[in-house]
Each structure stands twice: as structure tokens, then as C-alpha cells.
Amino acid sequence: MKIVVCVSHVPDTATKVKIGDNGKTIDPKDVTYVVNPYDEFAIEEALKTRDAVGGEVVVISLGTDANKESIRKALAMGADSGILLKSDSYRDSLSVAKALAAEIKNQEAQLVFFGKQSVDYDAGIVGQLTAELLGFNSVSVVVDFKLEGEKITAEREIEGGREVIETSIPCVITAQKGLNEPRYASLKGIMAAKKKTIEDKEAAAAENYTEILTMSKPPAKSPGKILGEDASAVPELVKLLREEAKVI
């Protein structure tokens, strides 16, 4: 089976966000970019599935040459080949989804994995947008995945529990932490990845339907009171929560 996994290349979660001079994006200076953490679970599940049912895993990433680092990482973990959909300018989620859907269609993939959201813009929707554009089934925020023939049984996280969902391929799955333990790339894997191909393609054009006007820092929270250093401060704390904050 042809399996596609879509990865994004994002600032590490330890990044201190500084707003760029344009007032619309972060300042990329001194920022370390990594594979989107949720995409690692997507990659792992794609590899596990391929190893179980056979076929190949194609990694797709939309962005600039810098994204090849993340594609390369997926190849080092064991994916078979990569595609960079080149796109220089900002695209909103639907525009990204349209470009990905065009390529996934071209690949004739039956199963597509995404991370449940990328940790930069946090929209958490590109997987399902893409699924619907392709006319595929979809299950989002997946913590357990099983494929038997064409049948999929997946568990997704909801408030206070999980939903067990039955559907079938073709399908898009968006991965949540807990789905699996992503493997580390072995030295052999890293060496092998160097020989695997990453194809450059122009991302299909698609208009943005949303525009970022400004990016700003959230209002600074002024540090509050340290009430004490031991349990003797507790009565005052409880009194403040009750009378000043009125939250208990």
C-alpha cells in the first residue's frame, strides 16, 4: 500500500518567541527548527503500518529547502522517499491542504498520516481539511490505530475518554502523542537516508482565505505575591482564593 506521511518543519517547543520586525511572524533568528513533534508519531505509525502490510512510505513536506532537514529525518527513521512541495510565501491551513491534497492524489495513496497539529500555528486542521478535499475518511487525534484489510479501527482522544471509531481506507489519520513510541534514527538509517531521493516540486497554487494582520505577545502577567515559605502561609492563600479571586 502506498502510505503518505505529511510533516512540517517548526520551531522547537523550547523556543522563546520573539516577534519579527514585520509584526506578523516570529523572528526566526536563533530559532532551532525541528520535525513537528506530533509528526514523529505519524511517521512511526506509517512505518509500522508499511512493515505490517507492505508497500512504501512517501514523506511530503510543504515549504522551503529548510524543510528537507525534517524530510531527511523521516527518511532516516525508515521512510522510502520524500517530496518537497516548494512554497516560499505564507499559506493558511486550507491553502496548504489544497497543495497537499493535489500531491497525495497524484501519489494515489490509500492511507495518509499527519501529526494532529503543528506546534507553530496550532490550527490542528490540515489533516481533516486534506481528507475532505480528497474525499477520504478521516480520524483525528488518534491514540490507537489498527488496519485489517481495508478496515480501520482507531481510538481518538475526547474530553474525559476515547472514542473507538470504525472506518475504512482511503483514510487520513492525525496522530496524537501516545499513539506509539517513535523510533530513533539509527546510524545505518541516517546513512541510508543520504541515498534516498527527495524530489522538488512546485506546490499547487491556492489562494489564502485568511490573512494574518498582526502577531503580538500576550499581555504580560505581572508576578503575584509569594505569600510565604511554608505551610503557615496556607490560610492566607486559601483566604485570597476565596475572597479576592473568588475561585473556590
Added chain:
Amino acid sequence: MANNILVFIEQRNGEVKKASLEAIAAAKKLSGAFGSEIKAATIGNEIKGLEKAAQQGAASIVHLKSAELLNYSTSAYADLLNNYIAENDIDIVIFANTAMGKDLAPIIASKIDAGIATDCTELKVNGDSVIVTRPVYAGKALVDVKFTSSKKVITIRPNTFPLGEPVESSVEINVMEQSNLNLSSKVVELKKSGGKIDVAEAEIIVSGGRGLKEAENFKLVEELADVLGAAVGASRAVVDAGWRSHSEQVGQTGKTVSPNLYIALGISGAIQHLAGMRSSKYIVAINKDKDAPIFQIADYGIAGDVFEIVPKMIEEIKKIKEN
């Protein structure tokens, strides 16, 4: 442009979700400026509490009903909602940013070719434009986003838009029985995680971190949470260590939360954790290191030993609750 607004009213187990009523409160910010109506649509079997949607300001309520719709189905719900949107000439669709809303909203956006913005914390109209504010980088920054498409899909962050005072309403609930559902994807089982409150929905969260020293000591966190009727949260460090389940993780690779009260026990406040909880209304930190970053955003702190302080908190709060 008519700017007809639809709010999707989510039900779970036949009960209307509060976050959906908050979505009506949010929708009013647009309907007021556009002079348009708010329609509400819900999907499910028997549903209790729909009158609350009318009391919050919905001008009409449609209940698309079938026994097969008791549980969520991405395919069936999306098809029904899509039909409703087409038949009622809807321009703006608003969902609560819940597990269901987050799943359904993008499917609808693709179906109707709409711009989409999720997890919004503010909505406004500027001239003819709809502008929303949403957190990015797990709340380390905010963006103002303008829609440039005529169709728009918005999800709003729960616990952010206060409900209005309920008003008298004579709106009737229009129940429409549904058949021939598209159940190509369906829920076959629900697994509850112990009947506890979920961090994403809780008004109070008590979270624990590495300062608790070992997994077993989380019983202190659970006990304080029980006394307060709160959810239990956890830092990434303790989730990665296998002490707690990922569903409890607060922070950039866990849940972003904004409860009324967030109590951090033995959490130093890594940047990715702070990002996920900084929009809480009140933050309390108990940590033995008085230089821990968590104190930079805490409203109240005690720089001391959690094992000494938390039992005392439990005792004091119990006293209040008993009176």
C-alpha cells in the same frame, strides 16, 4: 452579503455542551455588528437542554435527529451539517473548539470552501471584515486574523466567552428526523477515563510536576483536586517519565487550558508548560525553588515544600467546604 450565522450545538450523551452555548455568546459579537440572526443546529438523538441555546440568543434551533446519531460520526454529522448550511444559505459557521468541534469544523470548511480559524479567543467586525484573535505557539504569541473569503468557519476556545444572562425565548425546537445516514465513519464504543474531569473542560486544575519526586506522590495532587472538584493535570516531565497519562499533560505538546484556577504543585515552569496554562484566570504555584519561572506568572505562590503545604491546603479547603 447576508452574513447568516450558524452555531453548531454539540451534545454528548444527549446533553448540550456548555462550550456550544459560549459559541452563541461569541457569535453575538458578529451578529450584533452585522444585524444578522444566529441560527443553531444540533445533531443527536434525544437531547436535553436545547432551550438554553434559545435563552442565549439563538433565533432558531434545528435538531437533526436519529438514534444512530447519538454518538459522533464525522461522515454523518458533516454531511447533515453541510446540507443544512446549503439550504439555509449560511455564511459563517461557529463551533466550540472541543474534540468534536475541532474534528468537524475543518471538514465543513473544505466542503464549503471557507476560510477557517480555530481556537479563537476574540471575534470582531471591522467594516465588513471579520477579524479573530487566536493564540499561536501554544499561547506564546497571539495573531489577529482577517478572513478574506465570503464563507467562514470559526472555532472558539471554551471557557473564554462568558455566557449571557438567559433571556426568555419563545423559539421552538424544530426536530427533523434523519435517515439514510452516511456512516462510513462511526463510533462503535466510548471508553471513559475513570469518570474524572478532563483538564480541557475543568474550571479548576491541580497539576503536578517533578517536584512530587515519584509517581505515587500524585495522590496528594488527586486529593487536593478531589476536594476542589478539580481535574488533575501533569507536566510533560512526569508524563514522559510514565507517571501520568498523556491525556493529563498541560503545555505545548499537551493541552492548552484556561481554567478559572490553576494550581501548580512542584512544577518549575518550563516555557512549553507556561505556554499551555498562562491564560488561566488565577494561577497558584507551590514550589520549593523561589526562583522557579512558574512564580513569574503565578498570582499567588508559596515557595516551600509541597509535601508540607499541600496537606495543609487540603485541610483548610475541607474546612471551608464543610461550612
